[in-house]
Amino acid sequence: MEQRQSSFATKEVTLAPGAQAVINGALVTAREACVLEVGAGAFVMTGRALWRDGHAAKDPCHELYFSILEASADQDRFAEAQFRLFRLLGEVVASQRTYEAQKECALCASALLAGHIQDAVDSAARLSAARLAADKPSRLPGQRREPRRDHLRDLRAQP
Numbered sequence: 001m002e003q004r005q006s007s008f009a010t011k012e013v014t015l016a017p018g019a020q021a022v023i024n025g026a027l028v029t030a031r032e033a034c035v036l037e038v039g040a041g042a043f044v045m046t047g048r049a050l051w052r053d054g055h056a057a058k059d060p061c062h063e064l065y066f067s068i069l070e071a072s073a074d075q076d077r078f079a080e081a082q083f084r085l086f087r088l089l090g091e092v093v094a095s096q097r098t099y100e101a102q103k104e105c106a107l108c109a110s111a112l113l114a115g116h117i118q119d120a121v122d123s124a125a126r127l128s129a130a131r132l133a134a135d136k137p138s139r140l141p142g143q144r145r146e147p148r149r150d151h152l153r154d155l156r157a158q159p
Contacts, residue, residue, distance in 0.1 A: 011038045013046060023047040025069045025121070043125035060091035064108075065124040072117045085112055085120075092127060100129060 010014055013021055015030035022028070022045040023038055067088055071081035088113065094107045104127050111119035 010040055010046055011042065012036070013038060013044055014021050015046070019046070043122075043129060045128070059128075060088060060095050061124075061128040061130075065121075065128040066091050066121050068124045072121050075115070075117070078115065082112060084099045096127075101127065102129070 013023075013036045015021060015028075015034050015036065017030055017032050020027060020029045022034070022038070022043075024042050028036070064085070067081065068085055071078045071085065086109070089105060089108055092108075093102070096102055096105060104123055108120055108123035108127065111117075111123055
């Protein structure tokens with residue numbers, strides 16, 4: 001599964017047969033190998049992000065996104081879930097260390113307080129996507145590691 005940015009700000013998502021992706025909250029399963037072109041601004045999750053094991057430690061950003069998405073089905077359900085969503089948002093705030101993430105948490109809190117469902121979904125999607133971008137491996141399995149440099153040797157070699 002591969003995700004690329006094109007020059008027109010659309011995303012191309014390549015799925016193998018049987019692979020799944022979530023696009024703006026909808027689960028998509030590929031019957032055959034395919035390439036999807038998704039419009040700009042769409043939230044796309046593929047690969048490991050979809051593995052939600054009940055016994056494993058859950059990522060608070062993903063839990064917040066899926067919970068807000070579930071509660072967004074109607075206004076009454078959203079109002080009933082607000083306390084639980086704020087509790088989840090508190091976990092996200094505690095797990096985020098960057099200024100940008102904290103700013104996004106504030107935007108999400110504002111949307112939850114105001115009852116702006118779509119803004120809350122969008123904000124939670126951005127938090128979850130930022131977390132995914134940070135979790136990408138530095139190298140793929142099977143690739144060789146770069147040799148370590150001996151910095152002391154480099155310093156000693158300088159005149």
